[in-house]
Structures are given as structure tokens and as C-alpha cells.
Amino acid sequence: MKFTTFDGLKDWLDGLAQRYDLIAPRNVDGHVLYRPVASSDEILFDYERPELSAKDYFLPATEVLLRVEKRGRELTEDQILPDRGQVMFGIRPCDAHGLAAIDALFLEQDPPDWYYSHHRQRTALVGLSCPQMWKGCFCTSMGGAPDDPTHLDVLLTKVEGGYAAEPITEKGQALLKGLTLKERKGEIPSPVADVEHVPVTPPQGWRPLFENDEMWMRHGERCLSCRICTYMCPTCRCFDVTDRVVAERAGVTRIERIRVWDACTSTNYRRAAGGHNPRATKASRIRNRFFCKFCYYPEDFGPLGCVGCGRCIISCPVDIDITEVMRDVARAR
Amino acid sequence: MPINESLTQQLRDQARQLLESKQVDCVIGYEASPRGSARPAFIYDPAGADRLIWSTACIHNLVTYLHDKKKPRRRGEEPPRVAVVVKPCDSRAVNVLLAEQQIERERIFVIGVACEGTQDEMGELLSRCTRCGDRVPIVYDVLLGEPPEVTPVEDEYADLTHIEEMPPSERLAFWLREFDRCIRCYACRQVCPSCYCTTCMFERDDGLWVDIGIELPQKHIFHLGRALHLAGRCVECDECERVCPMELPLSLLNRRLVREMEALYDHRAGREEILTPLLFELGEEGSPL
Numbered sequence: 001m002k003f004t005t006f007d008g009l010k011d012w013l014d015g016l017a018q019r020y021d022l023i024a025p026r027n028v029d030g031h032v033l034y035r036p037v038a039s040s041d042e043i044l045f046d047y048e049r050p051e052l053s054a055k056d057y058f059l060p061a062t063e064v065l066l067r068v069e070k071r072g073r074e075l076t077e078d079q080i081l082p083d084r085g086q087v088m089f090g091i092r093p094c095d096a097h098g099l100a101a102i103d104a105l106f107l108e109q110d111p112p113d114w115y116y117s118h119h120r121q122r123t124a125l126v127g128l129s130c131p132q133m134w135k136g137c138f139c140t141s142m143g144g145a146p147d148d149p150t151h152l153d154v155l156l157t158k159v160e161g162g163y164a165a166e167p168i169t170e171k172g173q174a175l176l177k178g179l180t181l182k183e184r185k186g187e188i189p190s191p192v193a194d195v196e197h198v199p200v201t202p203p204q205g206w207r208p209l210f211e212n213d214e215m216w217m218r219h220g221e222r223c224l225s226c227r228i229c230t231y232m233c234p235t236c237r238c239f240d241v242t243d244r245v246v247a248e249r250a251g252v253t254r255i256e257r258i259r260v261w262d263a264c265t266s267t268n269y270r271r272a273a274g275g276h277n278p279r280a281t282k283a284s285r286i287r288n289r290f291f292c293k294f295c296y297y298p299e300d301f302g303p304l305g306c307v308g309c310g311r312c313i314i315s316c317p318v319d320i321d322i323t324e325v326m327r328d329v330a331r332a333r
Numbered sequence: 334m335p336i337n338e339s340l341t342q343q344l345r346d347q348a349r350q351l352l353e354s355k356q357v358d359c360v361i362g363y364e365a366s367p368r369g370s371a372r373p374a375f376i377y378d379p380a381g382a383d384r385l386i387w388s389t390a391c392i393h394n395l396v397t398y399l400h401d402k403k404k405p406r407r408r409g410e411e412p413p414r415v416a417v418v419v420k421p422c423d424s425r426a427v428n429v430l431l432a433e434q435q436i437e438r439e440r441i442f443v444i445g446v447a448c449e450g451t452q453d454e455m456g457e458l459l460s461r462c463t464r465c466g467d468r469v470p471i472v473y474d475v476l477l478g479e480p481p482e483v484t485p486v487e488d489e490y491a492d493l494t495h496i497e498e499m500p501p502s503e504r505l506a507f508w509l510r511e512f513d514r515c516i517r518c519y520a521c522r523q524v525c526p527s528c529y530c531t532t533c534m535f536e537r538d539d540g541l542w543v544d545i546g547i548e549l550p551q552k553h554i555f556h557l558g559r560a561l562h563l564a565g566r567c568v569e570c571d572e573c574e575r576v577c578p579m580e581l582p583l584s585l586l587n588r589r590l591v592r593e594m595e596a597l598y599d600h601r602a603g604r605e606e607i608l609t610p611l612l613f614e615l616g617e618e619g620s621p622l
Contacts, residue, residue, distance in 0.1 A: 028514065031579060051578065052516070061516070061547040222373040222398075226520035228578050244544045260545045266519070268536070282401070317520060317576035318393065319372035 001164040003184035006045075009156075009163055012179040013040040016087050023057055024089040025050050034088070043090065045158075048134045049309060053234035054088060054095040055102065058119040059261075061231075065115065065241070066257040081115065086123040087175070094139045096125050096151035097307040098234025104301040105237065115259070124175050127152035132192040136310025138323055141198040144307055146191035157188050164188045198323045199330035200304070206295040209332055213283065219325055220286030222318040227263035229312035229320070235293070235305045238262045238269075264288055290325050336365070340387035340446065343477045344418065347444055349382035351416050357442050358413035361398050363391045370454065373398065385418075389452040392459065394570045395419065396426035397526040399436050416442035420451070422461065424470030425568035425603025426526035431472075432606045433566075435529065445473025447480040461571035461584065464489040471604065490592055496585060508553075514579040515552040521573035521583055522559060527566040527602075534558070560586040565594045565609025568602050 004012070016022050017039055024043040026035040032047045034054055067078040099120070106113035107120060129147035130137075139145060149155040153172030157164045165181055166188075167173040209215060230236040240262040247254040262269060265286070270279040279285050293305035306322065313321050348360040362385040364374035371390040375398075376382055395417050402415045419427060427443060430436045447469055450462035468480040488494075496504060519536075522528045535543050535555045542558075543551045560567075560583075567587040574584045594600050598610040 029510070031514065217375075221375045221401075224397075224520060224523040224576070226523040226576070227516075227518040228520050228576075231516050231518050232578070240545055242545050244546070258544070258546055260547055263518075268532070313368075315578045317524060319366045319368065319370070321367065324367060 001159070001184055001186060001188050002166065002181040003159065003162055004165055004179055004181055005162040008180050010040040013043065013089060015178055016089070016175075019085070021082065021084050021086040022089060023054075023086065034091070045090070045128075047090075049092055049094070049130070049137070049311065051311070051315075052232055053098055053309065053311065054091050055098065055234055055237070057086065057088060057123065058099060059102065059106075059116055059237055059239070061261050063115060063259045064256050065259050068255040068257070070253040070255070072251055081118050082122070084122070086119070087126060088123055089126045090128045091125050091152070092130055092309075093127055093146065093148040093150075093152065093155075094137075094144055094307045094309040095234050096127055097139070097142075097144045097148065098309070099125075100151040101235040101297075101303040101305060101307065102237050104303050105297075109301070124153045124171050125151070126154045126156065126172070126175070129155060129157045130191055131158065133195045134310065136313040137308065138195055138198045138310060139308035140193050140195060141200060141323075142304065142306055142308035146193055147188075159186075159189065198308070198326050200326065201294065201329045201333060203295040203299045205333050206291060206329060209329060210287070210291070212332065215328065215332065216283040216287040219290075219320060219328070220281075220283040223265065223282045223286050223320060224318055225265055225267050225282060225285065226317070227261075227266055228315050228317070229289070230263035230265055231261055232311040232315055234307055234309055234311075235297075236263070238264060264292065286320065290322070290329075293322075294326075294329075335388060337387045337389075340478050341385065344385045344387055344444065344446075345382045347475060347477065348376055348385055348416065349379045351442060352376065352379040352382065356414070357416040359402065360385070360416040360418075360444075361395045362418040362444070363387065363393070363395075387446060389450065391418075391420070391446075392451045392453075392575060394423045394426060394524070394526060394572045396423050396430065397524055397572070399427075399430060399441065399526075400529045403435070412440065414440050414442070416444055418444045418446060419470050419473065420446055420448040421467035421470045422448075422465060422568060422570040423526075424472045426570060427472045428603040428606045429527055429566055429568060432608045443470070443473045443475075445470035445476045447476065447478035449481040459571070459575070461569065461574075465569075472606075490588065493585060493589055493592070496589075509549065511581050512552045512556055513549055515556065515581055516579060517547045517552055517555065518578065520576040520578065521581075524572045524576045525563070526570070526572075527563055527568070528559070556581070556583070556586065560590055563587055564590040565598070565600055565611050566602050567591060 022037050023034050024037045025032055025047045026037060026042055027044055028035060032044060032050045033052055034050050037043055069076045106116040133146055147157060149166060149168045153169045154176060155166045155168055165176060167176050239259050241259050243255055243257050245253060246256050271277045279288060297305040344362060351357045351360060360376040362374055363371040364384045365386050366372040371386060371388055373393050373395055374384055399417060402413050405412050424445060431438055450458045452458055464486055466483050466486050468483055543554050569591060571584045577583060600610050
């Protein structure tokens with residue numbers, strides 16, 4: 001294996017922080033979150049699963065798409081995107097897997113999403129494998145693993161005395177040039193992945209359950225219609241767009257067009273002009289959430305809309321559990 | 334979380350009897366969650382009554398679900414008659430909803446449970462329960478369980494004092510730091526029995542005050558606005574704080590106003606079936622405002 005000491009890794013990260021926007025797991029008032037860091041001292045190296053997914057740095061919770069300035073009768077438009085490279089250090093394999101799922105819609109469809117592709121292109125993903133599966137995790141059922149290198153540029157694994165580093169892509173290879181690596185004997189340790197397998201029913205198996213009202217009432221009736229599950233989810237990608245006036249004075253008006261996360265679990269998500277809401281019940285919204293992940297999205301774009309990170313399970317205030325739904329669906333077929 | 338066998342049995346019997354006699358169409362209570370705690374359960378037939386449980390993990394305020402039962406399940410039908418299991422804190426929400434004419438007393442059956450306090454996953458009493466001196470619900474049609482002894486609360490506002498002693502700039506910085514973590518998931522609003530506007534003023538398409546952005550200014554105004562809208566209406570069940578995925582100390586905001594309302598009007602939401610004085614005293618002569 002290629003090996004670096006902890007100090008060597010920190011020096012490398014400090015160098016990256018000078019040249020790029022460095023995002024890494026940080027302790028934010030007791031919460032582990034991916035956040036921008038200025039130095040390696042701010043980074044958490046031993047952590048479970050950051051509480052929010054990595055999508056905020058590719059599909060930001062709020063992103064300005066367009067700035068318009070109106071002076072008298074004259075209009076000027078401006079689209080500003082950061083031109084610095086971005087390095088996401090310590091991203092967990094499930095979060096990289098989540099980005100791959102979003103790619104199928106935002107990168108691989110024609111036309112690709114201009115903003116999302118920009119963030120994807122400017123970013124290198126330096127993953128840190130999970131030494132074990134955490135509470136709620138079921139990535140191994142969703143085609144992933146705690147040490148899955150597939151969607152990363154570099155995979156690091158904690159080993160005795162430091163870290164093993166594996167370049168996965170050319171981008172990763174180039175990034176690793178600045179890190180002093182020594183050849184070391186021995187195998188990279190495998191993580192403990194002892195979580196019971198959750199059955200994944202293929203899309204056509206879900207279709208007949210659409211009209212199983214009893215099932216969707218049972219899972220959905222206690223839903224609060226909040227947005228925790230969708231905002232934490234590494235694959236949920238729904239957004240809303242609005243224009244807002246940010247300044248208005250002396251004949252100059254500045255307007256921003258923003259794109260903001262939206263959630264299919266919220267009451268008014270599906271409300272149409274005139275006020276009709278075809279998904280007015282909690283059961284129908286919960287059904288849609290799970291159908292989107294396991295039926296519509298894979299049918300339309302390929303990948304499943306779930307990577308098994310388990311965030312929605314441990315954060316739901318009323319214990320709506322995606323694995324319980326998956327088992328129920330597998331049984332009901 | 335060990336299940337309280339005796340209360341569980343009483344709850345099941347009560348629910349079964351209510352459903353069998355068709356006195357109610359639905360019982361809202363708690364069931365065991367496959368992951369070991371408790372979660373809200375909706376029972377429609379007598380055979381399902383055996384799903385119900387009681388334990389110290391029954392932390393949810395189920396009164397919030399009564400809003401879902403205001404409309405009939407099918408067009409042309411009557412709205413369902415509902416029984417709801419309440420703890421003392423939850424029962425105060427029943428009084429608020431009655432006063433605000435959101436529910437009809439004769440259409441709901443309140444199953445009160447004598448409460449020894451609820452616990453988190455680590456077996457620690459929830460902070461809201463350490464402050465609470467109520468062991469028996471204020472409103473109920475039947476009371477289950479023996480009221481345990483009350484541990485007197487020394488200073489229920491002790492945690493507020495620390496915030497209030499900060500100079501204003503420091504206090505603002507404290508709150509902005511907290512609001513910054515908010516992800517605007519609206520869980521606090523959704524779980525709140527007193528938050529039931531059809532369209533929240535912070536979610537209007539034509540909102541003049543706050544746009545849909547998930548940024549600090551919007552989050553700041555949302556939390557302060559929500560707290561003010563709950564003045565005299567917050568029953569201190571602290572469900573907003575419990576469900577917050579980012580652990581914002583929302584109870585501090587709400588209880589600041591609870592204390593204010595008590596000082597100004599001798600009003601504490603849900604203790605009696607009356608509206609918040611702010612709804613009808615605002616601007617009247619002699620009003621403290």
C-alpha cells in the first residue's frame with residue numbers, strides 16, 4: 001500500500017487549502033458537517049457520517065443563478081460561478097455514490113445542468129473510508145460499501161500510524177502528486193460491514209403497489225410533512241427557482257434569480273395553478289418519495305435514488321424508516 | 334425502552350372499547366418502533382388496539398395530528414371522531430386548539446396518561462420534563478395510571494437567565510450562530526400543534542417579508558417570527574426543539590415569550606381553554622402593549 005503519516009497528510013491538506021476551496025468534515029457546535037476549512041487543524045479525521053450529505057457543494061441549498069441589474073431602461077445580466085478548484089476531503093463513499101446518482105440527471109441528460117456540472121468539474125473527491133457501518137447505514141445493500149472507491153478520485157483509509165492512499169482517477173493521481181507517499185507492506189484493512197441485507201425490489205415490482213393505500217397510509221400517516229429526510233438525502237435533488245429584488249435605489253434595481261432546495265414531502269410541493277394539489281395527503285407524498293427513489297428515477301435515469309446512508313432513518317422525528325418500507329415492499333410483491 | 338405493562342394494557346383496553354362501540358373512528362397513540370423506541374400509531378379497528386404501548390419513549394405530542402382529522406376521509410362523509418393519547422404537556426395543546434376552534438370537544442376523546450416524564454435514547458429525562466411539574470393532563474375524558482409524585486421545579490427559567498445576561502450584541506451573535514445551522518426543513522413548524530396556518534406566512538409565493546432562500550436572513554426572520562406568532566399559544570411541549578435535526582435551542586425563544594405573557598397577562602397557554610390575550614387585547618386601552 002501507499003502510505004502517508006498523519007503529519008504528511010495534514011501538510012498536504014494545508015497546501016490544498018491555499019490553492020483550492022477545501023471542504024472537509026468539521027465540528028460545528030457539536031454537529032459534524034462538511035464545511036469550508038482554512039487549515040487542516042479545523043478538520044475532523046475521526047467521525048461517523050456527517051449529518052448532512054455533500055450535495056450542498058454541488059447543488060447548493062441556495063444558489064444565485066443569475067444577477068440582473070436594471071439602470072433606467074438598460075438591463076445587464078451576469079452569471080457568476082466560482083472559478084477556483086474545490087477539494088472535498090473526507091467525503092464518505094456513500095456521499096460520492098449519491099453524487100453519481102444525481103449525475104445521471106444533471107450531467108448525463110441533454111442539456112446537462114450548467115451549474116451542477118461546473119461544480120462537479122471543479123471538484124476533486126478525496127474520500128475517507130468508514131472503518132465500520134454506523135447506526136442506520138445500509139450502503140452494502142445499495143451497491144456500495146464503507147470502503148467503496150468507485151465514485152471517488154482518491155480513497156484514503158486509516159491504518160496503523162497514518163493513512164493508506166489510493167488514487168482512483170487521473171484527477172486523483174494528479175492531486176496526490178503533492179503528497180509524500182511511501183510504499184509499505186501489508187494489506188489495507190477491510191471495514192466491518194455486518195449490517196443485515198435490505199432487499200431492493202426492482203422498479204417493476206413497485207408498480208403494482210402504487211394503489212396499495214393501506215400500505216402507504218401505514219408508513220405515511222405519521223409523517224410530519226417536514227423536509228428533514230429530503231434535505232439530508234445525498235440523492236434528493238428537487239429545487240425551486242424564484243426571482244428576488246436585492247436592492248432598489250436611485251433608478252437602479254438589482255434582481256437575483258435563485259435556485260433553492262425543495263422537498264416532495266412538503267404539503268404544497270405539488271400544488272398547481274388554481275390551488276389543486278394532487279398529492280394533498282401524507283400517504284400520497286410518502287409513496288411518491290419512495291417510488292421516486294426505487295421506481296421512477298431508476299426507470300427514467302438509471303441509478304437508484306438511494307445509497308443507503310441511513311440519514312433519513314436516524315433523523316426522522318417520527319421514525320419513518322426507508323428499510324422498513326423496502327422490506328415491506330419485498331414481502332408484498 | 335422498557336414498556337409499562339400495566340398502562341399498556343389499560344390503553345389497549347380503552348382503545349378497543351372505544352373502537353368496538355364505534356364511539357371513535359380512530360385512536361391516535363403510540364406503538365413500538367422496530368428500532369426500539371416508540372412512534373405515533375393510528376388505530377382504526379379494534380384488533381389493532383394491541384399495537385398500542387406506553388413507555389417513557391412516548392415523546393411525541395400527538396395532538397398535532399388532530400389537524401389531519403379535521404376533514405372527512407372521503408367526500409360526503411363526516412370528519413372522523415378521534416381519540417388521542419395525551420401527556421400533561423400535550424393536553425395543554427388540546428385546550429389551545431379548542432379555544433381557537435380548531436377541534437370540537439364532542440368529536441374528540443382524550444385519553445389522559447399520568448406522566449412520570451419522558452426519556453431520550455440514553456434513558457435521560459428530556460430537558461422539558463425536568464422543568465415540568467405536571468403529572469396529570471389538564472383535559473381528559475379518562476385518566477390512566479397513578480399520578481407519580483411531583484418533583485418541585487426550582488427555577489424553570491434558569492437557562493434563560495444566562496442568555497439574558499449577555500449584552501445585546503453578544504446575544505445577537507449567539508442567536509445568529511444557532512440560526513446559521515438551521516436548514517429550513519420546517520420540522521419545528523410541522524410538529525407544532527399551534528402552527529397550523531394553511532399557508533405559512535414564511536412560505537408564501539408572494540411573500541413580502543422573506544423569500545425561499547435557505548440563508549441566514551431568512552432563517553433569522555423565520556425563527557423570530559414563528560416565536561412571536563406563538564406568544565401565548567406555545568404550550569411548552571418543546572417538540573420543536575426535540576425534532577430539530579440541528580438542535581437549535583428553540584425552547585429558549587418560546588419560553589422567553591411564555592414568561593413575558595405570564596408576567597403581562599397572567600396567561601399560560603393551555604392551562605385553561607382561552608385564547609392568547611394578544612388576539613383580542615392588542616391596542617386596547619389599558620393594555621400593557
